[in-house]
Every structure is written in structure tokens, then in C-alpha cells.
Amino acid sequence: MGKVGIIGVGQSAFVRGYGGSIRELAFEGFKECMKDAQISVKDIDASIVCSAPEYDKQRSPAGVFAEYLGLTPQPTFYTESLCSSSSTGLKLAYSLIKSGLHDVVMVIGFQKMSEISSAESQERMGRGADIQWESPFGTMMPAYYAMYARAHMEKYGTTLEDLALIRVKASTYGQINEKAVYRKPVTLEMFSDPQSPMSNPVASPLRVGDCCANADGSSCLIVASEEKARAFSNKPVWILGIGAASAPVNMAARDLFTGLSVGEQAGRQAYEMAGVTPKDIDVAEVHDCFTIAEMMAYENLGFAKPGEGKDLIKSKETYKEGSIPVNVDGGLLSKGHPIGATGGSQIRTIVLQLRGEAGEMQVKDPEIGLVHNIGGVGLYGNVTILGRA
Amino acid sequence: MAKKEVDDRFKKFGTVSFTSISKVNDFIDYLEKGKVAGTRCKECGSVFFPPRADCYQCLSSNMEWFEVSGTGKLLAYSKLQYGPVGFEGDLPYCIAVLDYGDYKVFGRIAGELKDEEIKIGMDMKTVVNKLPNGQLNYVFQRA
Numbered sequence: 001m002g003k004v005g006i007i008g009v010g011q012s013a014f015v016r017g018y019g020g021s022i023r024e025l026a027f028e029g030f031k032e033c034m035k036d037a038q039i040s041v042k043d044i045d046a047s048i049v050c051s052a053p054e055y056d057k058q059r060s061p062a063g064v065f066a067e068y069l070g071l072t073p074q075p076t077f078y079t080e081s082l083c084s085s086s087s088t089g090l091k092l093a094y095s096l097i098k099s100g101l102h103d104v105v106m107v108i109g110f111q112k113m114s115e116i117s118s119a120e121s122q123e124r125m126g127r128g129a130d131i132q133w134e135s136p137f138g139t140m141m142p143a144y145y146a147m148y149a150r151a152h153m154e155k156y157g158t159t160l161e162d163l164a165l166i167r168v169k170a171s172t173y174g175q176i177n178e179k180a181v182y183r184k185p186v187t188l189e190m191f192s193d194p195q196s197p198m199s200n201p202v203a204s205p206l207r208v209g210d211c212c213a214n215a216d217g218s219s220c221l222i223v224a225s226e227e228k229a230r231a232f233s234n235k236p237v238w239i240l241g242i243g244a245a246s247a248p249v250n251m252a253a254r255d256l257f258t259g260l261s262v263g264e265q266a267g268r269q270a271y272e273m274a275g276v277t278p279k280d281i282d283v284a285e286v287h288d289c290f291t292i293a294e295m296m297a298y299e300n301l302g303f304a305k306p307g308e309g310k311d312l313i314k315s316k317e318t319y320k321e322g323s324i325p326v327n328v329d330g331g332l333l334s335k336g337h338p339i340g341a342t343g344g345s346q347i348r349t350i351v352l353q354l355r356g357e358a359g360e361m362q363v364k365d366p367e368i369g370l371v372h373n374i375g376g377v378g379l380y381g382n383v384t385i386l387g388r389a
Numbered sequence: 390m391a392k393k394e395v396d397d398r399f400k401k402f403g404t405v406s407f408t409s410i411s412k413v414n415d416f417i418d419y420l421e422k423g424k425v426a427g428t429r430c431k432e433c434g435s436v437f438f439p440p441r442a443d444c445y446q447c448l449s450s451n452m453e454w455f456e457v458s459g460t461g462k463l464l465a466y467s468k469l470q471y472g473p474v475g476f477e478g479d480l481p482y483c484i485a486v487l488d489y490g491d492y493k494v495f496g497r498i499a500g501e502l503k504d505e506e507i508k509i510g511m512d513m514k515t516v517v518n519k520l521p522n523g524q525l526n527y528v529f530q531r532a
């Protein structure tokens with residue numbers, strides 16, 4: 001059985017309040033992806049649609065998209081794992097191709113978060129946790145990640161300024177990414193300026209500036225067997241390693257509050273499968289839904305030892321010119337986080353980087369890239385390692 | 390009086406409950422009596438908080454209740470300035486996890502505790518709390 005490659009990537013701009021329906025939103029990522037791959041819809045054997053369903057008014061969007069995108073009568077189905085839905089879709093596509101069932105599979109991620117109000121959206125995100133035992137206390141995503149931030153600060157001496165530096169980095173690249181929803185600079189001073197919304201506490205210790213930008217968006221990937229990838233593309237990017245893990249949804253069943261066990265476990269599996277180590281990674285996309293999430297990812301993925309993630313950001317090693325560039329497309333913090341589209345967008349960024357097509361965001365000659373995509377509060381974790389060779 | 394057909398006691402749990410029917414509805418009766426309770430598997434001795442009706446270790450559903458007592462250590466916490474729909478009236482409030490050794494408890498820190506009094510690692514106890522809307526939950530107080 002040969003390798004599996006990615007031969008097409010696309011995404012919509014990530015925006016607030018997309019002026020169209022979900023099928024039209026999906027078309028934007030699809031169109032860019034089809035133009036990138038330069039193949040016909042007839043060449044696609046199956047499609048997988050990924051989102052977090054609580055935002056969708058449409059039941060079973062896979063069938064609706066298959067019709068709108070011209071992907072009938074090929075099989076289509078839907079999958080979800082909250083914010084990691086489309087990297088789960090990629091894993092399924094890999095499995096379908098490896099099994100020999102299909103040769104070319106499309107993975108479409110989307111979310112139109114503006115279908116519902118911001119308060120309703122927060123309520124739904126809280127229900128991504130344990131609705132029987134935790135949601136009755138009034139939980140929300142920022143508050144859960146804030147518990148991790150508090151524990152990390154207590155154990156390792158990480159400061160609010162260390163966390164803010166991660167947002168400052170994200171904004172550096174959000175400004176040069178034309179697909180990003182938040183394109184303005186964020187400075188360290190804003191976090192201590194009561195006049196700046198960035199300093200506004202959301203769930204202590206996290207402030208508005210520590211939280212990702214909600215957005216509407218879509219992403220699209222075309223995944224193919226080695227034979228088809230070579231036939232259709234002169235620049236395929238290969239899937240070298242895939243890792244995935246889950247953790248107890250209830251905080252009371254967790255042992256670790258200074259890192260995400262799923263990131264660590266999925267990372268270890270992916271490194272082992274790819275036969276590489278953290279030092280071999282030339283560029284990475286990690287799930288920075290909150291600044292603390294990126295800090296923990298540095299440590300869970302082995303870019304830094306536990307507690308030393310702060311040194312990596314303070315020395316700017318995760319900037320474009322550093323030893324391990326991370327989220328140089330603005331990340332979820334500035335590019336935006338349309339739940340179901342996020343993983344596919346992260347994959348797109350790394351594919352463009354490995355092809356040398358990332359424009360102003362391009363890292364120098366990367367050969368191996370990594371994507372870390374988390375669902376819920378470390379409930380699901382997918383780590384994918386991609387390579388040029 | 391006719392026998393009540395639907396046992397939906399669980400809808401009394403928390404400011405807003407998203408569950409009404411559970412096999413561990415007796416949890417609510419314990420709250421009414423001022424007790425926070427978990428379950429212990431009578432076959433293999435596994436201890437569960439939050440309480441479970443079923444043991445995944447030995448597949449038994451033969452459970453007994455135990456009371457959460459003594460003190461636990463504060464592992465992590467966060468103070469919310471914004472709440473989900475339906476919780477606006479409770480703001481601000483702290484969510485937290487206490488470690489009791491054999492099990493952990495997720496809940497809220499008692500509202501009367503000041504920010505500077507809350508420290509990771511401090512000893513706390515879990516007590517039943519009646520909410521202004523008549524619902525029941527539990528909170529962590531300084532031990």
C-alpha cells in the first residue's frame with residue numbers, strides 16, 4: 001500500500017457574519033481547492049463534511065453540499081469532533097484511501113457561527129462539556145481553559161504577559177493573512193490598558209485578548225492515493241503521521257491541569273508513525289483557541305519541556321524566523337476559529353508552507369510540518385505530520 | 390394521589406439543568422437532605438464522583454451511595470465575568486475542581502470567598518447550596 005497525499009487545498013476568507021447560506025459558504029473553500037487541484041468533480045470518489053452540528057439549522061448538511069458542489073452520486077457523509085472535526089475528516093479520508101475503498105476523497109469543513117447569537121453560541125459551547133454534571137454550574141469554554149491557565153501559572157510561574165505575547169505574535173501574522181478575520185495589531189500595552197477591549201476580563205485569568213475570534217468560514221482538502229496523487233499533481237504533500245486521542249469530558253476525571261493529555265498522546269503517535277522527532281518539525285499549526293492552549297501545545301508536542309513554553313515565546317523562537325515557527329498564519333486567535341473549518345484551514349496553511357506558496361508568511365524551506373487540532377477542552381486531539389517527500 | 394409516572398428529579402440540579410431523567414436521580418434527594426453523594430460499585434469497590442449508575446470496570450450496576458465528606462485540595466479554578474444564557478443573574482462566579490484523593494469534584498466556589506482568599510492547593514469542603522430560584526447545587530467553602 002502506498003502513501004496518501006494532499007493534492008488540493010482551499011478555504012474561504014474567515015469573516016464575521018458571512019452574507020450567504022451554508023452551501024454558499026462551503027462553495028468558497030471548495031472553489032479555491034478545485035482551482036488548486038485542477039481536477040474534475042468526477043475524479044472525486046467520496047466526500048466527508050465536517051462541522052459542529054449545534055450551530056447548524058440544516059439537518060445532515062453532507063447531502064445538501066454534495067448536491068450544491070456537484071459531488072453526487074458519489075457517497076458522502078458527515079463527521080464531527082467539535083473544533084477538531086475537519087482533522088478527524090482528514091483521518092477518515094486517509095483510512096478510506098488506505099483501505100483501498102476509494103482513491104480520491106474530499107474533506108469539507110465549515111461553520112456559520114453567526115447563524116445564532118453570540119450568547120447562544122457561548123451556551124452551546126458550554127454544552128460541548130458534560131451537560132449532566134458541569135453545564136448546570138454555568139460553564140463556558142474560556143472558563144475551562146482559564147482553569148488550565150491558572151494551574152499552569154501556579155505550577156510553572158507562567159505570567160499573563162507570557163500569554164499575551166502569544167496573542168501579539170498571532171496578530172503579527174493576522175495582519176498579513178488576507179483570509180484572517182482579525183487583521184489589526186495587538187500590542188502588549190493593550191492588555192494592561194483599561195481602555196482597550198483586549199484587557200477586558202472574560203474568565204480570569206484570561207482576557208478578551210487571550211481568546212480566539214469567532215468567525216464564519218469553510219475549508220476544503222482533496223486527499224488521494226499515491227498513484228492518483230502523482231497522476232493529478234506535481235506538488236503533492238504527503239501524510240507522514242496521524243495521531244488521535246480522547247480524554248474524559250468531566251474535569252473531575254482528569255489528572256492533568258497544566259497540559260492537554262490528548263495533544264501529548266496524539267503527538268507521540270504521529271511522531272512515531274512518521275519516524276520523526278519534535279526537532280524535525282520545520283513549521284507548525286497548533287490549536288490556539290486561547291493563548292494558554294498554544295502555550296500548552298508547545299509543551300505537549302515537545303517543542304519545549306513542561307513549564308518552558310514561556311521561554312519559547314519570550315525568545316521569539318515560534319516567530320517565522322525562529323527555530324520552530326508556530327501559527328504564522330495568525331492562528332485561531334487572529335485568523336479566526338470557524339469550528340468545523342479550522343482543522344482544514346490549518347492543514348491548508350502547512351500544505352502551502354511545504355510547497356513554498358505561503359507568500360509573506362512563508363517560512364524558509366520547510367520540509368516537515370505539523371498540525372495540532374483540539375476538540376472541546378482537550379476532549380479530542382488530532383496531530384497530523386505532513387512532508388514534502 | 391396517583392403515582393408519579395415520570396421521575397424527573399434531576400431537573401432540580403443547578404441554576405439551569407439540561408437533564409431531567411437519570412438513574413442517579415437519588416443524588417437530588419441527598420442534596421435535599423444536605424448531602425453531596427457519589428456512588429461506589431458493590432462488586433469491585435470502584436468509587437465514582439460524579440455518581441454513576443453503571444461500573445465500566447466490572448459491568449455491574451449494583452451501586453451504593455457514599456457521602457462526599459472531609460476536605461479536598463483546590464486543583465484549578467476560574468472566575469467567570471460572562472455566563473451562558475440563563476446564568477447572567479449568578480455572575481460573577483468561580484468554577485473549580487477539588488481533589489479528594491480517591492475522586493475529584495467539579496463545582497463552584499462559594500460566592501462569599503474573596504479573590505485574594507482563593508489559592509491553589511488550599512483545603513476546601515463541599516457543601517449543598519440552595520439557589521435563589523429554588524434549584525440546588527453544591528459549592529466549595531474554605532475548610
Ligand SMILES: [Zn+2]
Nearest residue numbers: 430433444447
Ligand atoms: Zn465495578
